[in-house]
Amino acid sequence: MSYYRPAFRHPNLPANELGYTVEHYEGGLSTLCAGCGHDSITAAIVQACFEDNIEPSKVAKISGIGCSSKTPAYFLNSAHGFNSVHGRMPSVATGANLANRDLIYIGISGDGDTASIGMGQFVHCIRRNLNMVYIVMNNGCYGLTKGQDSATADQGSKSKAGSVNMFHAIDLASLAIELGATFVAQSFSGDKAQLVPLVKAAIKHNGFAFINVISPCVTFNNNVGSTKSYDYVRQHVEATSTIDFVPPAATITANYEQGSTKQLKMHDGTVIALHKLEQDWDPFDKLSAMTAMHKATIKGELLTGLLYMEEESSDLHSLLQTSTRPLNALSEAELCPGSKILEEINAGLR
Amino acid sequence: MKPTDIKNPEYFHKVVDCQYACPAHTNVPEYIRLIAEQKYSEAYMINWDSNVFPGVLGRTCDRPCEPACRRGRVEKEPVAICRLKRVAADNKGDVMKYMPKGPFKSNGKKIALVGAGPASLTVARDLAPLGYEIHLFDEQKKGGGFMLSQIPSFRLPETVLDEEVNYITGLGIHTFYNTYIKSLKKLLADGYDAIFVGSGAPHGRDLPDLKGRKEGAANIHIGINWLKGVAFEHIKKIGKKVIVLGGGNTAMDCCRTSRRLGGESVKVLVRSPFAEMKASPWEKEDAMHEDIPILDNHVPTSFVVENGKLKGMTFEKVKAVYDDKGKRSLVPTGEPEAFYEADDVLIAIGQENSFPWIERNIGIDFDKWGMPAVDNITYGSSNPKVFFGGDAAFGPKNIITAVAQGHQAAISMHLFCSGMDIKNDRPAPMVNLHSMKMGIHEWGYDNQVTNDLRYVVPQNDKKVTLKDRKKEVELGFDLPTGFKEAERCLNCDVETVFTENRCIECDACVDVCPTACITFTQNGEEDDLRSRLKAPALNKTQDLYVSDILPTKRVMVKDEDVCLHCGLCAERCPTSAWDMQQFFYNVTKAPGICKEEMAVN
The missing domain is CATH 3.50.50.60 (FAD/NAD(P)-binding domain)
Structure with missing residues (x-):
């Protein structure tokens, strides 16, 4: 019987620049079903944070309710965390972010938490370009309540019990682009080679970074006829691009027959190389990205990779011109400058 | 790399590092589990079957198993395998009821064993139940060979040795103690069907x-x-x-x-x-x-x-x-x-073989150092009736090696006496593989890995032991400590078995493995693969377990090196592509051949 992980680790685990091995980025042992896609996404976050030398205590992980929202317990044990109310993760993330802009915010949500009860929160968070990573672990069903279709279940997709979904699916990635999200990616839990660089890029992005990850529910939605099963996704996935992180001095030597390579400079100076695999798509052109996505939907394909990105993104703090220092780093005099200043402000508004 | 052939018993055998390193291939994890279950007699019998002298070896073995123990690669020190053997020996009940009991039906053949050390006694134990009339010769007053004359009593009490020698001689062996064999020629003339030379390295x-x-x-x-x-x-x-x-x-x-x-x-x-x-x-x-x-x-x-x-x-x-x-x-x-x-x-600067009693004209070839030409599989010499084993065969080694050679020589002697080919008719090892799955999170073995460090065996006060040369220095583990030490065993014989066509490549096993053993990646040559795994596989003495090509064109590669056999991969596998299966490997000994023959008949 084991809800228990042995304490021993591989003696030759590499350490990152902070001197930590990947063990430092682990969380508790998952209690999700064996084979759950969510655990792979968790592992991708662990790997991305480890490889990017992120100090775990500089991360805040925030979630709502659902299988997906349990996962912050399974990564970065020494990070800050808040398991909030169903669908209300964006509000809590917004509040936390405005109070302390120095942390990295990783919001974890599911298709129920985002596309149903939390839809209003989701869209407004996008509008505000809050500087955070927003990951939806999307399995197309309500796993915690025995697998009813969620709002992202595809029309015609068959449930484990045999019923066929009659409603249109909400396409979260298209919606995010439509609403002005500045970083939109889509991936598959079973493809860490793609997902890990996407998480890294999302962390580096200055603004709202959305990743919709198809994550099969092995217990309720991995049957024949489901469009979110491991087999179906593997057969219908179409990667738009691959991403490499390159040291600034290195040159890119890999050759891709189709598409092209573009170097992107992130706001912290890191360079990422985006290798396009599709000819008629430009991830820096909203219209082109939208067209590509609609075409894929018609063909029944799932486009993955970095779908759209706005290179010059201004996050909520710069829009609101907030303090450059977190609130907890301000002195009492700065936070409460006194009645004289208040009168000046009031006078300015008259 | 080519997919690993797990049908070849040697693959999983090698994963059980201790058993593989033991010259007699004692099933170590099995007896350690039995000790943890307080089944000391059963644990003793697992040992007795393979190494014949559990009580002696639990005190004196050179323990080739311990440097091999996986635990030593995961933390500082290996499991105290040797001293756990003593726990089984010291706490066993009546084991005679599990042993073969004479009188055995005679097969009409007569064999002589020269020297009553561990090699000869092993041959005697293996061949007695098959109905051989066995004559055991030794110049000392009782059996044990160098275990008797050379290992001091403060390390090995005489009673412990006597008990285990007596289990064997009690099988109806004709013992000729205080008898020094002066001539092999004469012994050959006495009409023995085969002769075993286990006279050690007495010089x-x-x-x-x-x-x-x-x-x-x-x-x-x-x-x-x-x-x-x-x-x-x-x-x-x-x-x-x-x-x-x-x-x-x-x-x-x-x-x-x-x-x-x-x-x-x-x-x-x-x-x-x-x-x-x-x-x-x-x-x-x-x-x-x-x-x-x-x-x-x-x-x-x-x-x-x-x-x-x-x-x-x-x-x-x-x-x-x-x-x-x-x-x-x-x-x-x-x-x-x-x-x-x-x-x-x-002067204790080494010992040598000495065969003044073997004539050089009886068909036994000797090399220029005076060592007989002995086959390292059959232990036969150039005289088809004469077999060698223990220190007499290849020079001084240790008890456990002598036992292992004794088993093999006994097989050869039985094959020879039955008119079979001693090289080509040797029996295959007895192997078995069965699932330990009992429920979603339950296994038929204790899969929780303890963090305890190796326990020290308590010793008697040296004020007492230095006064009396017969007072045993080591006290052996008490039962609670023995249990805790037994729990340190990683159960390497419970193998991780992978079935390709069940795998949906969900990565659950990769993510949960505490020691980063499993990687799904593009196939390649071994050195290349070793460098591309989740943690580099630098220990080349440990194999990579490679699957066939999976639907995403990748292969599953498992580095066996520091696998804890905790079963988490199998527990997190939604399709049972991973399973924990107990691997049983036992070197077939002479009585086992007879069982096979009987089964065929």
Whole structure:
């Protein structure tokens, strides 16, 4: 019987620049079903944070309710965390972010938490370009309540019990682009080679970074006829691009027959190389990205990779011109400058 | 790489590091589990089947299993496999009821065993139930060979040895003790169907040409002869100042015995550096614990004798120098010779085979060093009726090697006496693989890995043990400690078995594995693959378990090196592509061949 992980680790685990091995980025042992896609996404976050030398205590992980929202317990044990109310993760993330802009915010949500009860929160968070990573672990069903279709279940997709979904699916990635999200990616839990660089890029992005990850529910939605099963996704996935992180001095030597390579400079100076695999798509052109996505939907394909990105993104703090220092780093005099200043402000508004 | 052939029993056998390293391939994890279940008799019998002398070996084995133990690669120290064997032996109940019982139906064949050491006794045990009339010859007053004459009682109480020798002789063996075989030719003429030579390596090496050797002879002794004299109580005391020459386990036994026979200032002087001494580390520790200094890098140059009385020895100090190929030479440091006082000197610098009793014209080929030509699989010699085993076959090794060779020689002798081919008709090992799955999170073995460090075996107070040479130094684990030590075993025989066509490549096993053993990646050559895994697979003595090509064109690669056999991969696998299966491997012994024959008939 084991809800228990042995304490021993591989003696030759590499350490990152902070001197930590990947063990430092682990969380508790998952209690999700064996084979759950969510655990792979968790592992991708662990790997991305480890490889990017992120100090775990500089991360805040925030979630709502659902299988997906349990996962912050399974990564970065020494990070800050808040398991909030169903669908209300964006509000809590917004509040936390405005109070302390120095942390990295990783919001974890599911298709129920985002596309149903939390839809209003989701869209407004996008509008505000809050500087955070927003990951939806999307399995197309309500796993915690025995697998009813969620709002992202595809029309015609068959449930484990045999019923066929009659409603249109909400396409979260298209919606995010439509609403002005500045970083939109889509991936598959079973493809860490793609997902890990996407998480890294999302962390580096200055603004709202959305990743919709198809994550099969092995217990309720991995049957024949489901469009979110491991087999179906593997057969219908179409990667738009691959991403490499390159040291600034290195040159890119890999050759891709189709598409092209573009170097992107992130706001912290890191360079990422985006290798396009599709000819008629430009991830820096909203219209082109939208067209590509609609075409894929018609063909029944799932486009993955970095779908759209706005290179010059201004996050909520710069829009609101907030303090450059977190609130907890301000002195009492700065936070409460006194009645004289208040009168000046009031006078300015008259 | 090609997909791993797990149908080949040697693949999983190698994963069970301890069992693989044991010359007799004792099923170590199985007996350790039985100890944890307080089934001491059953644990004893697993041992008895493979190594014949669990009580003896639980105290004296050279333990090749322990350096191999996976636990030593995961944390600091291996499981105390050897001393757990003693726990089984000390706490067993009536084991006679599990052993074969005579009288056995005669098969009309008669065999002779020369020497009653571990190799011959193993042959006797394996062949007696098959109906052979077995004649066992030894010059000593009872069975045990060097286990009796050379291992001091404070390490191996005589009662423990006698009990295990008696289990064998009780199978109806005709023992001829106090009988030295002077001629193999004559023995052959006595009409035996086959003869086994297990006469050991009885000749202790000397330093005949060292200055003063003759003059000081009265106080200079050959280590193994001296130990034998002590064991049979011909020798009861030694001088106050003793020098022991040599760095092997015999030297350790000599110096520790000297301390019990009146030696107050006992020193060991050895040519090689301390770290390269042949003695087992724990035996060196035990000697030093008894206030015996070990002075390394000392090459003896003379015995100093004054007025016909030994005064001491002189030594040249050397240092070890290694050439490009790592070959060692001992180079004098140029310091003045060192003199150490001694009333007695014990020479324990090695032992050799000696076959003055084997005529050179009876069809047995000998090489230029006087060693018989022996096949290392059949243990047959160039005379088809004569087999060798133990130290007599390939020079001095240890008890467990002698036992392993005895098993193989017994198989050959049985095949030979049955008119079969001793090379081609050898039996395959008995193997079995069965799932340990009992529920979603439940396994038929205790899969939780404890974090306990190795427990130390308690010892008797040296004030007591140094006064009485028969008082055993080690006390053995008490049962609660034995249980905790047994729990340190990683159950390496419960194998991770992968079934490609069930795998949906969800990565659950990769993510959960605590020691980063599993990777799904593009196939490649072994060296390339080893460098591309989740954690680099630097230990090339440990295999990679590679699957066939999976639907995403990748392969599953598992580095066996530091797998904890915790079963988390199988527990997190939604499709049971991973399963934990107990692997049972047992070297088929002579009685097993007969069972096979009976099964066929």
